[in-house]
Amino acid sequence: MGAIKPTYIKSLGKKLLAEVPEEFTADFEANKQLVEEYTNIKSKGVRNRIAGYITHKKVKESKEE
Numbered sequence: 001m002g003a004i005k006p007t008y009i010k011s012l013g014k015k016l017l018a019e020v021p022e023e024f025t026a027d028f029e030a031n032k033q034l035v036e037e038y039t040n041i042k043s044k045g046v047r048n049r050i051a052g053y054i055t056h057k058k059v060k061e062s063k064e065e
Contacts, residue, residue, distance in 0.1 A: 031051040
């Protein structure tokens with residue numbers, strides 16, 4: 001079982017994936033920079049959690065293909 005993410009992490013991650021899906025990859029470091037670029041989040045921890053959520057979704061998506 002995985003960790004339960006707060007709804008604001010999921011909602012921001014899904015919103016970013018819906019707006020610019022081709023930008024994000026399975027690379028956490030690249031996603032971290034993109035989250036910083038596309039949002040105005042000041043907190044490093046929240047930024048990293050959103051980037052981790054997006055990375056998790058992209059890895060899962062690539063395994064399904």
